Amino acid sequence: MQDDLIKKLTGKNKADYEQAAAHLVNTPDVEMFKELVAKDDFLFEFVKQNVNERLSNAVNPANYKNLFALMKVYSPSYEDFIINSFVKYANEDLTDEMLNLLENGSDDEKIYCAKYFSKVQDPLAIDALRKNAFSDNESLNYNCALALGIFKDQQSYVSALEMLKSEDEFVKLNGVKFLSAYGDISAIPFIIETMQSSSMSENIAGEIPYLQNIFSLLDSDYTGALLVINNIINGLGEIIPLSCVFDYELFEVFERLIYRDEDSKAAVVLLNAREKFNTLTENDEYLYDEDKDTKNEILDIKKLLYDIDTKNLEQLIKAELSENSPFVYTALDFTEDIYAVRELLKANNQTLILKTAEILKKLGSLDENTKTVALLKVTDTNIKSIIRAL
Numbered sequence: 001m002q003d004d005l006i007k008k009l010t011g012k013n014k015a016d017y018e019q020a021a022a023h024l025v026n027t028p029d030v031e032m033f034k035e036l037v038a039k040d041d042f043l044f045e046f047v048k049q050n051v052n053e054r055l056s057n058a059v060n061p062a063n064y065k066n067l068f069a070l071m072k073v074y075s076p077s078y079e080d081f082i083i084n085s086f087v088k089y090a091n092e093d094l095t096d097e098m099l100n101l102l103e104n105g106s107d108d109e110k111i112y113c114a115k116y117f118s119k120v121q122d123p124l125a126i127d128a129l130r131k132n133a134f135s136d137n138e139s140l141n142y143n144c145a146l147a148l149g150i151f152k153d154q155q156s157y158v159s160a161l162e163m164l165k166s167e168d169e170f171v172k173l174n175g176v177k178f179l180s181a182y183g184d185i186s187a188i189p190f191i192i193e194t195m196q197s198s199s200m201s202e203n204i205a206g207e208i209p210y211l212q213n214i215f216s217l218l219d220s221d222y223t224g225a226l227l228v229i230n231n232i233i234n235g236l237g238e239i240i241p242l243s244c245v246f247d248y249e250l251f252e253v254f255e256r257l258i259y260r261d262e263d264s265k266a267a268v269v270l271l272n273a274r275e276k277f278n279t280l281t282e283n284d285e286y287l288y289d290e291d292k293d294t295k296n297e298i299l300d301i302k303k304l305l306y307d308i309d310t311k312n313l314e315q316l317i318k319a320e321l322s323e324n325s326p327f328v329y330t331a332l333d334f335t336e337d338i339y340a341v342r343e344l345l346k347a348n349n350q351t352l353i354l355k356t357a358e359i360l361k362k363l364g365s366l367d368e369n370t371k372t373v374a375l376l377k378v379t380d381t382n383i384k385s386i387i388r389a390l
Contacts, residue, residue, distance in 0.1 A: 002031055002035045003035065005029075006035055009055075010043065018054065021057065021058040026058070026063055027066070028066040030073065033073055034073050052077075064088075071109045083112060083116050090120050098125075099117075102114060107140055111137070113125075114146070118143065123151070126148070146181045146182070160179050161187065163178070164191070173200050173204060173207075176208075177207055179191060179211065191208060192221070201231045202239045205230075205231030205235065209248050214228065215252075218253075223265060226265050226268075229253060229273075230268070232244075232248060233272050234272070236280065242294055242298060245297050246293075254273060254301060258270065258308055265320065265327055267314075268331050274310070275333075277298065280298055314335065321337070323344065323347040323348065328344070332359045338360070338363055341356055341359055341363070342356075344356040346377070348377075350378050353387075357370075357374045361390045
């Protein structure tokens with residue numbers, strides 16, 4: 001029964017989809033809505049947009065409160081239909097009901113309510129939004145942070161900044177996700193600083209373009225933006241979904257970097273990107289489950305990067321073979337300048353000395369004398385053991 005109604009709701013026959021939409025809203029048919037939500041991954045975006053429009057048209061002053069029943073099932077695909085319908089008929093009583101659910105409802109109900117308060121700014125909701133902003137539910141966290149950002153709530157903003165100082169990497173990442181949704185770009189320098197010292201740097205980098213797009217970031221903090229791009233490249237395919245190449249506008253970003261003359265930092269990023277996109281397209285492991293648009297975009301980026309002058313870039317990156325460069329680790333992966341690499345054995349950073357020794361090994365230039373030079377600078381017993389084993 002429900003399956004037939006969903007076919008009508010998603011179909012092309014106007015009489016059928018109007019009847020199915022009216023049935024879902026007027027009943028309200030929660031089981032039908034559950035089945036519709038379960039098909040999220042199998043419906044094209046334009047079909048879901050049509051469904052949203054059809055359901056919205058079925059809502060009226062007499063039945064809009066039926067949508068409370070549908071709030072037991074959360075779906076980002078139909079969130080706007082439900083919340084925009086409530087906003088259209090918003091009044092004091094409705095807002096009170098929403099506040100009660102934000103405080104006492106299920107997580108699914110709270111997610112919708114938090115979105116409602118991003119559009120209907122009742123300050124009575126702030127305490128409940130704060131309480132739910134760092135839950136175990138990412139969708140709830142996001143909508144609470146979004147609403148608190150619109151309220152410009154400083155208490156939660158400062159709390160999120162404090163999370164960036166945590167020794168727990170997951171707490172740091174949750175702080176970053178909050179700040180990304182909150183929407184205040186003044187947090188970006190703190191997030192980039194956190195990214196540079198975090199073991200989850202790729203995860204953090206993937207959040208930053210949702211707070212400020214990469215082109216704006218390149219204009220305001222060129223080095224910071226390149227560090228973000230470099231970490232995104234490292235995370236693509238394993239930590240960051242490949243479909244995010246569209247969100248980040250990576251084709252256009254790389255185009256811009258390619259035409260930037262004699263830039264050692266951009267050279268490092270481009271060489272890293274070239275290798276990554278070659279890896280992504282070497283076999284079906286990465287692209288097998290991707291849709292046609294994503295596959296084509298990945299292949300277009302690969303072609304764009306394939307045509308760059310790698311010899312010139314390899315010369316440029318020598319300027320980044322310095323302990324003081326935040327790009328030194330990536331630069332080491334793309335150099336064959338043994339003399340410049342050996343110089344890094346004089347570094348004070350023991351992790352960098354280890355990386356240098358590993359690169360010298362790869363280049364066939366790690367003899368016993370070189371190992372001794374490295375070991376004399378190292379006090380960490382684990383790093384000493386690794387170098388001895390090279």
